[in-house]
Amino acid sequence: MKLIRGLHNLRKEHQGCVATIGNFDGVHLGHQAILRQVKAKALELGLPSAVVVFEPQPREFFASSQAPARLTRFRDKVERLAAQGIDRILCLPFNQKLASLSGREFIERVLTQGLGVHYLVVGDDFRFGCDRAGDFALLQQVGQEAGFDVVNTTTFEVEAERVSSTRIRTVLAGSDFVLANKLLGVPYQIGGRVLHGRKLGRQLGVPTANLSLKDKQPALHGVYTVLLNTSDGLLHKGVANIGNRPTIDGVRPALEVHLFDFNGDLYGQRVQVTFCSKLRDEKRFSDVAALRDQIMHDLQNARDYFAQHSSQGIPLANGMSG
Structure with missing residues (x-):
């Protein structure tokens, strides 16, 4: 090509x-x-x-x-x-x-x-x-x-309806990843290079891989369970926040991913983030401590999600098994 x-x-x-x-x-x-x-x-x-x-x-x-x-x-x-x-x-x-x-x-x-x-x-x-x-x-x-x-x-x-980008945006807004993936023919993913950020996640005890969205408005906003593919082909489970990060007065949309039990260095790597389920909407918290408490809650909910799908043998929304 x-x-x-x-x-x-x-x-x-x-x-x-x-x-x-x-x-x-x-x-x-x-x-x-x-x-x-x-x-x-x-x-x-x-x-x-x-x-x-x-x-x-x-x-x-x-x-x-x-x-x-x-x-x-x-x-x-x-x-x-x-x-x-x-x-x-x-x-x-x-x-x-x-x-x-x-x-x-x-x-x-x-x-x-x-x-x-x-x-x-x-x-x-x-x-x-x-x-x-x-x-x-x-x-x-x-x-x-x-x-x-x-x-x-x-x-x-x-399902008796024309497949279009507009329809997929609507389906994603409703967090129906099973149907979105069916319309796309592949799991819904966002790819990009991992960049250095403000390191706030590291200060909160939840280091994140940060992907710039280059000022393009994403089709998703909120906190999600995700799978991240690294350049070496490995697949990692985690939690992602995609949006403007209102608690820290973020301006540009960004994608931040925390991986479970991961200690490697992803800076400079191109990765693919696959979205599995939505945990909650993005919102502004009263202070960083309240944000950290919510993040801990999000992480536990995400671990429960993956554990449930793995133990029950139910395919994840992207078609991969847990």
Whole structure:
């Protein structure tokens, strides 16, 4: 798989493909159905498959505070698209210049001149270009003029309802990880590199691995039982807080994970955090002592959760046994 960042990095050898366009946040089962559609046509035509994505996502650019929570960080999205067998990913930086292109200019610069698309798969509700004036009808019109086909995406349903990123956000907000994982096709995870933090957890006797969310609003808020995969492939049980940490006047969203019975050094490692169950909402405590008391309670509840699932042989919410 080749990741191409920006139109300026497209080369002549990148011309000619079967493509799709979208945010692909979560790369869920609905997205995977689209990718299969793209790959099948690419195989039929003997062309590479390509996915066009945006960073930041358009709604994050126009109204960051009202933008939907992210299901997947960019690096995780790229890895999941690659795992689906996509040949090329074109990531377009979404900025004022790109947003100012008319619908026809977007098609010409990105699809015809840039990628040399032979066949395009998009939803019939896809909108693009300045003021979102470009639509499916314009794509078909320009495609007919330029010599490439435009077809609608297939709809994928689970439990008689369309799988979408919006639906998964709603399911996660309700802490239904069994259904969320079913819609995603994989356990719900957040990945990232462990960074140095304020060391408050260590002062409280509960050291944490801290992952920056890079100012992206997460789909989860609160305290959760989690499993953490380290770079050496080991799996650890623990408790995570994800949110703004109001008791210590946190501003940026962060993910902090305390692992049970762990004494190693995770700084600098890329880890994956899998969410199993919600323990409680995040809240502000009167002082640090009250916060510590609650953390001790959270840790015991989490140990009870894992012990119960392990002793009863019940699969954890992510499909792994306890």
